Each structure stands twice: as C-alpha cells, then as structure tokens.
Amino acid sequence: MSLDHILLGMLAAPASGYDIKRGFSEGSRHFWSAELSQIYPALKKLEERGWLESRLEPPARGPRRRVYHRTTEGRTELLRWLTAGPQMGTQRFAYVAQLFFMHELDDLEATSDFMLELRSRLEEFLALLRQAELDIAGPDGARLDDLSGEDFHVYLAVRMGVRSLRSRVDWCDEALAHIERRRRPHAVAGGAQAQDRQDRKERRRG
Amino acid sequence: MSLDHILLGMLAAPASGYDIKRGFSEGSRHFWSAELSQIYPALKKLEERGWLESRLEPPARGPRRRVYHRTTEGRTELLRWLTAGPQMGTQRFAYVAQLFFMHELDDLEATSDFMLELRSRLEEFLALLRQAELDIAGPDGARLDDLSGEDFHVYLAVRMGVRSLRSRVDWCDEALAHIERRRRPHAVAGGAQAQDRQDRKERRRG
DNA sequence: ATGACCATGTAATCCGTTACATGATTCG
DNA sequence: CGAATCATGTAACGGATTACATGGTCAT
Numbered sequence: 001m002s003l004d005h006i007l008l009g010m011l012a013a014p015a016s017g018y019d020i021k022r023g024f025s026e027g028s029r030h031f032w033s034a035e036l037s038q039i040y041p042a043l044k045k046l047e048e049r050g051w052l053e054s055r056l057e058p059p060a061r062g063p064r065r066r067v068y069h070r071t072t073e074g075r076t077e078l079l080r081w082l083t084a085g086p087q088m089g090t091q092r093f094a095y096v097a098q099l100f101f102m103h104e105l106d107d108l109e110a111t112s113d114f115m116l117e118l119r120s121r122l123e124e125f126l127a128l129l130r131q132a133e134l135d136i137a138g139p140d141g142a143r144l145d146d147l148s149g150e151d152f153h154v155y156l157a158v159r160m161g162v163r164s165l166r167s168r169v170d171w172c173d174e175a176l177a178h179i180e181r182r183r184r185p186h187a188v189a190g191g192a193q194a195q196d197r198q199d200r201k202e203r204r205r206g
Numbered sequence: 207m208s209l210d211h212i213l214l215g216m217l218a219a220p221a222s223g224y225d226i227k228r229g230f231s232e233g234s235r236h237f238w239s240a241e242l243s244q245i246y247p248a249l250k251k252l253e254e255r256g257w258l259e260s261r262l263e264p265p266a267r268g269p270r271r272r273v274y275h276r277t278t279e280g281r282t283e284l285l286r287w288l289t290a291g292p293q294m295g296t297q298r299f300a301y302v303a304q305l306f307f308m309h310e311l312d313d314l315e316a317t318s319d320f321m322l323e324l325r326s327r328l329e330e331f332l333a334l335l336r337q338a339e340l341d342i343a344g345p346d347g348a349r350l351d352d353l354s355g356e357d358f359h360v361y362l363a364v365r366m367g368v369r370s371l372r373s374r375v376d377w378c379d380e381a382l383a384h385i386e387r388r389r390r391p392h393a394v395a396g397g398a399q400a401q402d403r404q405d406r407k408e409r410r411r412g
Numbered sequence: 413a414t415g416a417c418c419a420t421g422t423a424a425t426c427c428g429t430t431a432c433a434t435g436a437t438t439c440g
Numbered sequence: 441c442g443a444a445t446c447a448t449g450t451a452a453c454g455g456a457t458t459a460c461a462t463g464g465t466c467a468t
Binding site: 002005006009012028030031032033075078079081082083085086087088089090091092093094095096097098099100101102103104105106110111114117118121144145148149150152153154156157159160161163164166167168170171174175178182185 | 208211212215218234236237238239281284285287288289291292293294295296297298299300301302303304305306307308309310311312316317320323324327350351354355356358359360362363365366367369370372373374376377380381384387388391
C-alpha cells in the first residue's frame with residue numbers, strides 16, 4: 001500500500017492525524033489525498049506494526065492531541081519504499097471516460113460545453129499549484145538555487161502538478177479547436193493556420 | 207460510481223465480460239482499467255438493476271459466452287451520466303509522492319536514477335498511445351476530418367493521453383536538468399541558456 | 413448560549429486487487 | 441497428450457468514501 005508510506009513520509013516531524021490532513025490540503029493535493037477517517041485507523045495500524053509511536057499531548061490550551069512520531073523501523077521502511085523504484089499505479093480519469101463515450105449524445109455542442117466546463121475547473125486547480133510554486137521558488141524561480149534539499153524535492157513534485165495541469169488545459173483548447181472545426185467544416189481557408197497561431201501562443205506561456 | 211457507467215458505455219454493441227476486458231487493454235488504459243474479477247460481478251449487478259440484459263450464447267465453436275446488451279433504462283442512465291458535467295475524481299500518483307519525500311535519502315544521485323527510470327517507463331507508455339493515435343487519425347492527422355463521431359471522440363480522449371504522458375516526460379527532463387545543475391553548482395556560465403535551448407527543443411516536438 | 417472550528421474516532425458500505433477454481437478448445 | 445488460450449466465475453482481503461458520534465474551545 002502507499003498511504004502507509006505517505007504517512008511515514010509526512011511524519012518527518014511529529015504530528016497528529018489532523019496535522020497530516022492539513023498537510024495534504026496545502027501542496028500535495030495533486031498527487032495524493034486522504035480523509036481523516038482513513039488517516040486515523042491507518043496511523044493506529046502503523047503503530048501496531050511498530051513503525052510509529054504516539055503520545056497524548058497534555059491539552060495546555062485546546063483539545064487533546066495524539067501526536068505520532070516515526071520509530072527507527074518506520075524510517076527504515078520509508079527508505080526501503082523510496083529506493084524500490086517508481087511505483088506506477090493505475091490512473092483513473094472519469095472525465096476522459098465521459099468524453100470517450102460522448103458520441104452517444106450525438107451533439108457536438110454538448111461536447112463543447114463539457115470541455116469548456118472541464119477547462120475552467122482545471123484552470124482553477126492550476127492557479128492553486130502555480131501559487132504553491134511561487135511560494136517555494138519565488139518569481140521566475142529566483143530562489144531556486146537556495147532551496148534546501150527538502151524544498152527542492154517538494155519543488156520538483158509541484159512542477160509535475162503545474163506541467164500536468166497545464167497540459168490538460170492545453171488539451172482542452174486543442175479539443176475545442178477540433179470541435180469548432182468539425183462544427184463548421186466549410187469555414188474560410190486557414191483552419192490549420194489558426195491552430196498554428198494558437199500553438200505558438202500556448203508555447204509562449206511556458 | 208464510475209465503473210458501472212464505463213461498462214454501460216462499452217456496451218454500445220452487445221459484448222461479454224471478456225470482450226470488455228479486451229476493450230480496456232487497447233485504447234483506454236490511460237484513463238481506466240478493470241480486472242475480470244471486478245467486471246463480472248459488476249455486470250451481474252447492472253443486470254439486477256435493469257440497466258443490462260444478458261443471454262448465454264450457444265457455443266457453436268468455443269466455450270459458452272454470456273453476452274450483455276443495454277436496456278433502454280441502461281442507455282438513459284448512460285446519457286444522464288454523460289450530461290452530468292465532468293466528474294473530477296481524486297488523483298493518486300505514488301511516484302510523485304516518492305519524489306516529494308526523497309530528500310530523506312539525502313542523495314541527489316538516487317533522485318536522478320529515480321527520475322531516469324521513471325522517464326523510461328513513461329516513454330514506453332507514451333509510445334503505445336502514439337500508436338493508438340496513429341491508428342485512428344493517420345500520420346499528421348491526415349484522416350482527422352473523415353472520422354466518424356465515435357472515432358472523433360475516441361481521438362480526443364487518446365490525445366489527452368498523449369499530451370499528458372508527454373508533459374510528464376518533459377517534466378522528467380526538466381527535473382533531471384535541475385538535479386544536474388544542483389549537483390555541479392559552479393559549472394561554466396549559461397545554465398539558464400542551456401535550459402532555454404532545451405525548452406525550444408521540447409516545443410518543436412509538439 | 414450559539415455557532416464555528418479544533419480534534420479524534422467508529423461504522424457501514426463500496427471499490428478494487430489478488431488468488432483461487434473450473435472447464436472447454438485449439439495447437440503442436 | 442500437454443500447454444496455451446478462451447471464458448466465466450467466487451472468495452478473501454484491503455483501500456477509500458460517506459455518514460455518524462463525541463466533546464472541547466473560542467469568538468460574538
């Protein structure tokens with residue numbers, strides 16, 4: 001399983017289940033997330049296995065917190081996972097499946113509307129990731145050479161999110177252009193040229 | 207759930223569970239897949255719900271096959287799903303999580319090796335998808351304007367796979383460049399220029 | 413005091429994978 | 441005859457989501 005190892009990774013410093021959940025919301029939602037109802041039992045199981053230990057923190061102010069930290073065995077297991085080569089899981093994109101079957105609607109306007117809504121949702125998410133990128137590396141990657149080893153790796157992971165999301169937005173644009181062309185097959189010359197111009201515009205955005 | 211709807215979509219023509227599984231292996235592995243052990247019970251459940259019906263085909267030659275076809279209600283449900291707006295599921299990329307935590311190894315060569323292996327696996331997959339794209343639209347999209355409505359939508363879905371995979375390969379290259387730069391921080395001038403050259407190369411490949 | 417938020421957990425259910433079981437056909 | 445492939449299923453387990461339950465703190 002992977003969630004176990006992700007929890008081990010998140011526990012570089014001692015933290016509670018609640019803390020870890022907040023950690024997900026910030027800079028890593030594009031590659032993993034989990035609900036508290038999954039995190040709490042998982043932490044308990046990891047403690048039973050000896051990879052974590054916990055203590056109840058005295059509630060100086062606020063409710064009590066159960067704070068976990070890695071054991072030596074826990075750290076060893078994390079390192080084992082990190083050196084086991086890239087774990088390629090199965091991908092599931094329900095919205096691509098929808099598009100794949102959308103000819104059943106027999107209505108290119110419906111397909112177009114679908115892609116427009118998808119584009120706007122993807123761009124929303126992209127904006128969040130660009131902000132995370134900015135927070136780490138500064139404008140134009142100004143701070144890039146001064147990052148700690150930890151932040152450097154986080155930066156690389158965030159870049160994957162940015163590139164991945166941007167490629168999907170670009171894909172929406174390409175698909176919308178194809179759809180337009182198909183809807184007006186006898187438009188004036190230069191459909192290909194228009195596509196070319198758009199490509200160049202997309203590239204400048206790099 | 208989505209598998210239900212994907213099965214409904216796959217059953218544009220009557221097919222057995224085995225047929226559907228083969229359908230997954232071909233042109234849609236980049237956005238969904240399922241095992242036979244998941245497909246058979248799901249089909250049975252869909253029949254109980256009245257969205258499918260099945261008959262046992264007389265085994266003229268070969269073993270017996272249970273062939274499913276959509277009912278009217280099944281088709282209605284499929285259309286409902288297709289018009290319900292893009293379904294944005296949670297993404298899980300275990301290998302990005304690995305990178306995210308990889309500073310724990312404190313060894314940039316390990317990170318570099320990791321990215322190299324990842325790159326080669328991604329490129330392998332990309333080659334399969336490019337082939338699928340070629341099979342549908344021909345070289346340089348020559349057949350693009352002659353596609354049926356069905357093939358057109360399939361083409362759009364395949365393009366998502368191609369773009370998505372290519373953006374991940376590009377990300378690997380970018381990350382490897384960053385890693386190299388970090389490992390030899392006092393190399394001769396022009397690190398940024400080298401990155402520029404690479405950007406232009408990547409763009410040409412479009 | 414009321415509602416928002418912090419914090420921890422359990423229960424029910426469903427989704428998905430791996431392993432197992434069965435039997436027929438086809439090819440060498 | 442034996443191995444590979446076609447074809448259909450069940451069982452066990454584990455991963456993930458949704459709903460439910462509890463209680464404390466803090467600001468208005």
